[in-house]
Amino acid sequence: MTTPxxxxxxxxxxxxxxxxxxxxPSLPSLxxxxxxxxxxxxRAGQDEQRLSVRDLMGKKELGSPATLHSRLTSMREKGWIMLSDTExxxxxxxELTQAALMxxxxxxxxxxxxAKQN
Structure with missing residues (x-):
């Protein structure tokens, strides 16, 4: 291999x-x-910020609430995210699953x- x-x-x-x-073989693709x-x-997890489904649906650049809901459902089924209760x-x-963190x-x-190969 050549040096970058x-x-x-x-x-x-x-x-x-x-x-x-x-x-x-790991998690299904996204x-x-x-x-x-x-x-x-x-990023929300890294910044120790709470991110609810409602917060995510408020991000208009991601599409309609129906689209986001279907994507969240898909991501849960694929094992990338989980939903946990709040107060x-x-x-x-x-939240990310352990598999997503890995x-x-x-x-x-x-x-x-x-970077080391540079």
Whole structure:
């Protein structure tokens, strides 16, 4: 393999390594909107912010409430997210599953590996 000559080469190598993860048996794949939702849930968790279904549905850039509801249902069935109760039983908190956290750990290792190859 040739040595990366530009900073973009690190990112492109990361994409290549991350794509290889998709071929491994783990969680079912996500569509692009589900990937955006997953990133929002992950960032909220990283920032120790609570993210309810209602909060997510308030993000108009993600589409209609019906679309988001179907995507959340799909993501739960695929094992990426879980909904937990809050003080108000009508509101559900969105959280990553342990399997989703492990997926982010793998992506992180891909990023570190791509940077080391520079």
């Amino acid at each position: 000559k530009r900073p973009a080469d690190i990112y492109l190598r990361f994409l290549q390594l991350a794509e290889a993860l998709r071929g491994l 569509d692009p909107l589900e990937e955006r939702i997953l990133a929002i849930v992950a 108000d039983t009508r509101r559900k908190q969105i 997926h982010f750990d793998k992506l992180s290792r891909c990023l570190v590996q791509a």
